Amino acid sequence: MPTDALHRATRIELSGLPVEVAPLLLGAELRTVVAGSEVRLRLTEVEAYHGQGTGPEADPGSHARMGRTARNATMWGEPGHLYVYLSHGIHSCVNVVSGLEGQAGGILLRAGEVVHGADAAAVRRRATTPLTATALRDLAKGPGRFGQAVGLRHPIHDGIDAITGGEFEGARAELWLRDEPITDVATGPRVGVAGVAGTAAFPWRFWIAGDPTVSTFRWGRGAQAESLGPA
Numbered sequence: 001m002p003t004d005a006l007h008r009a010t011r012i013e014l015s016g017l018p019v020e021v022a023p024l025l026l027g028a029e030l031r032t033v034v035a036g037s038e039v040r041l042r043l044t045e046v047e048a049y050h051g052q053g054t055g056p057e058a059d060p061g062s063h064a065r066m067g068r069t070a071r072n073a074t075m076w077g078e079p080g081h082l083y084v085y086l087s088h089g090i091h092s093c094v095n096v097v098s099g100l101e102g103q104a105g106g107i108l109l110r111a112g113e114v115v116h117g118a119d120a121a122a123v124r125r126r127a128t129t130p131l132t133a134t135a136l137r138d139l140a141k142g143p144g145r146f147g148q149a150v151g152l153r154h155p156i157h158d159g160i161d162a163i164t165g166g167e168f169e170g171a172r173a174e175l176w177l178r179d180e181p182i183t184d185v186a187t188g189p190r191v192g193v194a195g196v197a198g199t200a201a202f203p204w205r206f207w208i209a210g211d212p213t214v215s216t217f218r219w220g221r222g223a224q225a226e227s228l229g230p231a
Contacts, residue, residue: 004027007176007177008165008174009162009163009176009177010163011079011163014096014098015098015099017048017050018098018107019050022098023185023206024177026043026208027042028175030094030176031173031176032151032173032174033171033172034152034170037120039114040116041109041114041149041150042115044208044213044214045109045110045207045214046107046108046109047205048108049106050064051075051103052066052067054103054105061194063085064106072085072104074097075095075097076103079096079097080097081097081163082159082160083095083097083159084147084158087143091143091147092144092148092154093108093143093146109143110205112213118139121149124149125149137213141214141215151171157171160172161173163175182208187203187205188205188217189217191220192218193223194223195222198219198223
């Protein structure tokens with residue numbers, strides 16, 4: 001059997017803690033159909049986030065760190081739904097809900113490679129066509145671009161189910177996992193997360209080592225100082 005064979009994800013496969021499930025999403029595909037156009041993205045970079053009471057340690061970088069709110073309600077639901085939130089009032093970012101229902105957890109899809117539907121992704125990104133090799137590489141490089149490329153939008157698509165693939169507000173989403181997980185996985189601090197949550201104390205960012213679609217690391221507010229410790 002080919003090592004890159006894929007299968008439809010199940011809720012059971014996503015029922016573990018986000019930090020445990022996140023590496024298993026690398027090399028997987030998120031497939032969406034929006035307005036009749038299909039785009040498939042191979043996941044190359046993800047970040048895990050735990051909510052209040054989830055896992056053995058508190059995650060100060062999570063949207064659900066203070067408990068359930070209207071904004072983060074999807075994170076507390078069944079695994080396999082997609083938590084779509086608005087970043088900086090502009091970008092719709094996509095997360096796979098992970099963990100048992102009633103425990104908040106999400107895995108941010110930070111970057112991917114467009115393996116099908118590049119023209120549709122380019123239209124959604126308002127990219128100039130024909131695409132150069134660099135433009136194709138960067139179509140879904142970073143969570144904002146990723147969200148644009150797959151076509152899912154906050155708030156209308158928040159909660160869409162990537163397990164059943166059922167239609168939701170004019171869109172469908174399916175998550176396909178690798179039969180054999182990626183072995184060449186790199187890990188480190190999460191990107192742009194403030195304070196200690198963005199340091200090596202939380203090495204909850206996972207990516208395919210050497211993949212050109214992975215985004216560039218940057219420190220969050222105060223995170224670099226936290227990582228260096230007292231002067």
